[in-house]
Amino acid sequence: MPSQSVPVPPVASAPLVPAISLRSDLTTQRSTRRVQLTPKYGSRACAVDVRYLWCGAPDAPTVIVQGGISASRDVLALDGEAAPGWWQTLVGAGQAIDLDRYRVLAIDWLTPADLSEGDAAVVSSEDQADALAALVDALGIGRVHAFVGYSYGAMAALAFAARHPYALDRLVLLAGAHRAHPLATAQRAVQRSIVRLGQDCGQPEQALALARQLAMTTYRGSDEFARRFTAAPEFRDGRFHFPVEDYLEQAGRRFVERFDVERFLALSESIDLHDITPEQVPTPATLIGFPSDRLVPLADLCELQRRLLGPATLEVVESPYGHDAALKESDRLAPLLREALM
The missing domain is CATH 3.40.50.1820 (Alpha/Beta hydrolase fold, catalytic domain)
Incomplete structure (x- = not known):
């Protein structure tokens, strides 16, 4: 048993x-x-x-x-x-x-x-x-x-x-x-839509970075984010920047350096077809x-x-x-x- x-x-x-x-x-x-x-x-x-x-x-x-x-x-x-x-x-x-x-x-x-x-x-x-x-x-x-x-x-x-x-x-x-859990599929589907929109607009790498940022919010737990990003936002470049944004933007940039758009789309979809x-x-x-x-x-x-x-x-x-x-x-x-x- x-x-x-x-x-x-x-x-x-x-x-x-x-x-x-x-x-x-x-x-x-x-x-x-x-x-x-x-x-x-x-x-x-x-x-x-x-x-x-x-x-x-x-x-x-x-x-x-x-x-x-x-x-x-x-x-x-x-x-x-x-x-x-x-x-x-x-x-x-x-x-x-x-x-x-x-x-x-x-x-x-x-x-x-x-x-x-x-x-x-x-x-x-x-x-x-x-x-x-x-x-x-x-x-x-x-x-x-x-x-x-x-x-x-x-x-x-x-x-x-x-x-x-x-x-x-x-x-x-x-x-x-x-x-795959349907909610996880929904989250990945939005990520793939972001990437495809970026392809249509001629900005595939920017879209892939943004999709990765969204993905990072699903990989980690709420308790970690609550403990890690408690600092106040900083005003720079004409707007407020929250500490979690800097973390997500860095994650997006690093992902684009080692991953390409078509590979991401194919493997993300493969998860949801499983x-x-x-x-x-x-x-x-x-x-x-x-x-x-x-x-x-x-x-x-x-x-x-x-x-x-x-x-x-x-x-x-x-x-x-x-x-x-x-x-x-x-x-x-x-x-x-x-x-x-x-």
Whole structure:
């Protein structure tokens, strides 16, 4: 029977850690492999170049790690790279997802542009799962020890388990469910409308930055904003500027520097097209949810836990960081991840 764990009490978040230098006996592949798949919204098979990172202890079990739509294959930075990976505090030698014990596999998300040999104009979470399954086969992995997915990555993990259960031992799902919540879909639909309006007006990058600003208000919790932005507004450039505006504008500028409009539109839409039947997922699962998450309400994870075919445990972690808690609460997630991977 599915079980539910008690909430984990709050503690301080772990600081960012620098890029690691891999031991000489750990292996790293950062490459591209061509695989075949038939897109969900296409009528024929096509060849796809999958960009991946595969690193860790040689001959160790492989753990797939995938994040949100803005995450890349660079889960961690390697050998002194300047920028840390997006989950640097949890993936690495001696970390919760320990490269001394596992090999981590991650890909860059596919977009319709990657499916150009076919006739699909849309990419689905099932396409991402099929690309990963084909990559697992091409690399000779055989069976994956675990698929750890956060946000859109959790959606792809569910699709993987539903479509390729023979290739997977366990699921670890953080802040992701079997379908998008309608309110979250509404918020993303407005963001996509902003971007399309910007395209029509010849200002796509400005529109993308604005859409990202709106998205940031859904990623974080109300308590964090209430504590963080208490200062009075400043009058400059002919109007009042509120402290939260400066934060949002910076987030928008940084996003535009590393993301393009078409990629955003495709992957945002892919989230809202996601719909997996939990009763078709036999893989044992650990679900991790955050009560402050307004994009993936805890009620959706409770429903997912109840409906999954395989055994499932739900861990509830109190955090002020909302959907981004999976990126901020490293100290509290580490023991949960270690246990889930055992």
